Amino acid sequence: MENILEINDLCKDYRSDWTFRPTRVLSSLGFSIRRGECFGLLGPNGAGKTTTFKLILGFLRPTSGTILFDGRPLTAAAREGIGFLPEHPYFYEYLSVDETLELFATLYGIGRAHRRKRIDEVVERVGLGHKRRASLRSLSKGLMQRVGVAQAILNRPRLLVLDEPMSGLDPVGRRQMRELIREIRDQGTSVIFSSHILPDAEALCERVGILTSGQLREVIELADHAHADHFEIAVRSVNGTVRGALERLEGVSVIEREGIQIVHLPGQELVDRAIDVIREKHGSIQSITPRFTSLEERFLHHVGR
Amino acid sequence: MNKILALALNTTREAIRNRVLYSIIAFAILMVGISAIFGSASIGDQTRYIKDFSLMSISLFGVIIAVTLGVNLLHQELSKKTILNTLSKPVARWQFLLGKFFGLLLTLSAVILGMALGLGAFLTLLEGRFDSAILVVAFASLLEITVVIAFAMFFSSLVVTPTLAGMFTIGCFIAGRSTQYLDYFVAQGSSTIVQVITQILDAILPRLDYFLIGDRLVHGDTISAANLLYLVGYAAAYSSVLLLVAAGLFSRREFK
Numbered sequence: 001m002e003n004i005l006e007i008n009d010l011c012k013d014y015r016s017d018w019t020f021r022p023t024r025v026l027s028s029l030g031f032s033i034r035r036g037e038c039f040g041l042l043g044p045n046g047a048g049k050t051t052t053f054k055l056i057l058g059f060l061r062p063t064s065g066t067i068l069f070d071g072r073p074l075t076a077a078a079r080e081g082i083g084f085l086p087e088h089p090y091f092y093e094y095l096s097v098d099e100t101l102e103l104f105a106t107l108y109g110i111g112r113a114h115r116r117k118r119i120d121e122v123v124e125r126v127g128l129g130h131k132r133r134a135s136l137r138s139l140s141k142g143l144m145q146r147v148g149v150a151q152a153i154l155n156r157p158r159l160l161v162l163d164e165p166m167s168g169l170d171p172v173g174r175r176q177m178r179e180l181i182r183e184i185r186d187q188g189t190s191v192i193f194s195s196h197i198l199p200d201a202e203a204l205c206e207r208v209g210i211l212t213s214g215q216l217r218e219v220i221e222l223a224d225h226a227h228a229d230h231f232e233i234a235v236r237s238v239n240g241t242v243r244g245a246l247e248r249l250e251g252v253s254v255i256e257r258e259g260i261q262i263v264h265l266p267g268q269e270l271v272d273r274a275i276d277v278i279r280e281k282h283g284s285i286q287s288i289t290p291r292f293t294s295l296e297e298r299f300l301h302h303v304g305r
Numbered sequence: 306m307n308k309i310l311a312l313a314l315n316t317t318r319e320a321i322r323n324r325v326l327y328s329i330i331a332f333a334i335l336m337v338g339i340s341a342i343f344g345s346a347s348i349g350d351q352t353r354y355i356k357d358f359s360l361m362s363i364s365l366f367g368v369i370i371a372v373t374l375g376v377n378l379l380h381q382e383l384s385k386k387t388i389l390n391t392l393s394k395p396v397a398r399w400q401f402l403l404g405k406f407f408g409l410l411l412t413l414s415a416v417i418l419g420m421a422l423g424l425g426a427f428l429t430l431l432e433g434r435f436d437s438a439i440l441v442v443a444f445a446s447l448l449e450i451t452v453v454i455a456f457a458m459f460f461s462s463l464v465v466t467p468t469l470a471g472m473f474t475i476g477c478f479i480a481g482r483s484t485q486y487l488d489y490f491v492a493q494g495s496s497t498i499v500q501v502i503t504q505i506l507d508a509i510l511p512r513l514d515y516f517l518i519g520d521r522l523v524h525g526d527t528i529s530a531a532n533l534l535y536l537v538g539y540a541a542a543y544s545s546v547l548l549l550v551a552a553g554l555f556s557r558r559e560f561k
Contacts, residue, residue, distance in 0.1 A: 014561070057393050059560040076397040084393035090386045092315065094322040106311035107394040151390065161393075 004159050004190045005033040005056070010065030012051055012214075022063075025051050026214045029065070033159065038181065038191040040201035043211035044303055049194035050087060052211070053163050057084055069159065080109065083157035083189075087164040089148030093137040097128055097147055100136060101154060108155040122150045126180065142173040149180060153189075160184060162193035166200050178203055198295050208295070210302045217302040220295070229293055231271050233263040234286040235278055242281035249273060260286060308396055309404045316408020317415075320374055329373065330416060333366035337424060352431050353523055356424075360439070360519040363420045364446040367413055368478060371450045374412070375457025376470040378405045379555075389560060399552035402458060406548060409454050417447050438522040441533070448540040449516035453478055455544035455551075456511075462554040480506075481513030511543050 010029040013022035026048045033039050041049050054060045056067055058074060069078050091100055101122065105115045123129055126146040131139065136147065145165065152160060165181065166174045181204055185191050195201055201208050202222060210217045235242070236259075243254050243261065251266040252274065265274055271288065278285055320326055340358035382388035391401060421443035429435045456477045460470035487510075490503045515536060518528055 054560065057389075059389060059392065061559060077395050079393060080395040082393070084390070086386065086389050086393075088386065089390070091390060092319065092387055094319060095315075099318075103311055103315055104390070104394060107308055107391065107396050109308070109395060155394075 002034055003032040004035050004070060005192070006066075006068040006071075007031055007052075007056075008066045008068075010052075010055060010067065011063045012048075012055060012060060013063045024063075024214060026055070029211075029214075029216050031209050031216060031219055033190050033192050034206075035158075035190055036185070036188050037206045038185045038193070038204050040205040040208040041192060041194045041211055042196065042198065042201055042208050042299060043194070044196055047211045048214040049211060050163055051214075053084075053161055053192075053194065056161060057082070080155060081158040083152035083155060083160045085145075085148040085152045085160075085162045085165055087167060087194075089144050091136050091144070091147065091151075093135070096133050096135055097123070097139075097150075098132045100147060101150060104151040105154050110154065118154060122154055125153075126150045127176075141168050142170065142176075145169060145173065145177065149177075153184060157189055160189050160191045162191065164195060165193055166195060166197055174200070198299060202295055210299055212302050212304075218298065220298065222295075229267075230291045231265040231268065232289045232291055233265065233271070233274055233278070234289075235261045235263060236284040236286055242278060242283045245277045245281060246274060249277070308400050309407065312391070312396075312401060312404020313406075313408035313411060316378065316405050317411045320409065320412040323374070325373060326370060326412070326416070329366055329370050330420070333362055333420060334423070336362040336366070337420070337427075341427065352428055355428065355431075356436075356439070356523045357519070359424045360442050360446075360523070363417060363424070363443060364449070364519070366420075367417050367446055367450045368453050370416060371409065371413055371453045372457055372471055372474050372478070374409055375454050376461050376467040376474060378409065379458070379461040380467040380470070383560070392560075398556045398558075402462070402548065402552050402555050406454060406458050406544075410451060413450050413454070414447060417443050417450070441528060442519045442522055444533075445516045445518045445536060448536050449513050451540045451544050452481070452511050452513065452547075455547035459547045459551040459554075462551040462558070477511070478513065481511040482517075483514075484510050484512050485514045512539070515539060 008030050010026060011024065012026040013024050015022050029048075029052065031039075041052065043049050051060065055062055056069075056074070057079070058076070067074050070081065072078060092103075095103065098119065101119045102115065105119060110118055123132060126149050128143065128146050128150060131143060136144065139147065145168075149162075149165075152162070160181075162181070165177055169177060178200060181191060181193070185204075191204075193204075205222055207219055207221050209219045246252055246254055246263055249265075249270055252270060253264045255262050255264070263274055263278075265271055275285065275288075337359045340355050340362065343354070343358070379388075382391075388401075392398065421439050425435055425439045428439070453474065456474045457470065460473040461467070464470050464473070484507065487503050487507050490499055491507075522528065
């Protein structure tokens, strides 16, 4: 199976405590996570990112729809293959780093024989070796986030769910977190993380989904995103005939800017045809410029700002 | 089983590092101390007075600890959101609930045993011999506390606020200690509706008065092994039913 996680037509309603009237917070959500990919779930606050994760992890029950992990419905036992870092990694503050990891390793069902070795590995990997005996209440936000990642990867998860992993981190912390996520993904773990920080998603993800008001608006392949999605040709000596011929091409528009006609082409396939038209009518091409719609522009388009 | 044990030990660790527990224990020790002072000033059997008062204090403070910590166990997990980390692991909700239950039971076992041994040591100084009946009474108190913890877990799964869960648990404790008085209504031959209500309450409410064996043992009576075994069975059965319902309720709960 190519996908590690499949979400189909997922809906979630919350009911008011007093009137019992339902409010839809997630609507027909559907996407999948491929094995070994990093998927970013982007959206403004209140878009439904955390609700999606809570449904994946079984903290909430779907109103309708299905979630399949490795092709099977999610049960408590299936969570053996999932690691989770909540948005605010609240842990038992009376425990030390070592005690925390010992507890979670036991809950993951890691046998006593392997537990200590595995804890040693993850502690070193997240750079917490010097803080093993420290009480959690004495740790900074950045170090707590590292404890969060350490407990989430103890079980060598096949899917890592990170809710706003960069939230509250300083630039150095964010960079370290990005490197850690990249390293985990490179070792074959599928990662889904939520964020509203677009550069983080661009730096890490193969694909991103834009979620607003409980609806998935678009899933973007960031590899494709690197290619230009529209072009502009600057043309001199364009008479009415040339302009008319260009505007007859589907989706093409022409505007005049400082005596130069700017021909806007919505796709690469139109570039050759537009050039042919211009040459045929003896126009003079000044430049051909590929244009990109940034992730930010697409995000803001969906958010409606 | 390992997961339940890990959660239980963590709950015990949490309780041990909780200052509220020490405040209550300190107050309980103070009460035992006061009983010793009053006992020494009393006319007649000084040690019997101390035993009576101290055993009552141990039982009462055990219940107070059970209610205070019991109703807060789930509430704190929910309000601090630590439950999200735990339940994101391959842990079923009933395992989480049982872990919490056994953790608190383990804590209270240690507290009750410690206080009973302390009382025993003090009385040994006065009487010149260790009275093992103190340990039997303490054990019966612990059985009663087991039922009280199960009530605390049950109400914590049902209602949202710890205050409400605490009030319901204390209400059930008081009702359970008073169940014997229901017999009075039955004997009085009240109206049919009162009889029916009385019988329903008699069937539902726990007979916590069964566990009050301190009076008998302090006054020199004995309790048979069969009787003690019955108490163990009763506490285990009643707590199991409560925990089963609590697990059902808890598994339906959503964590927004």
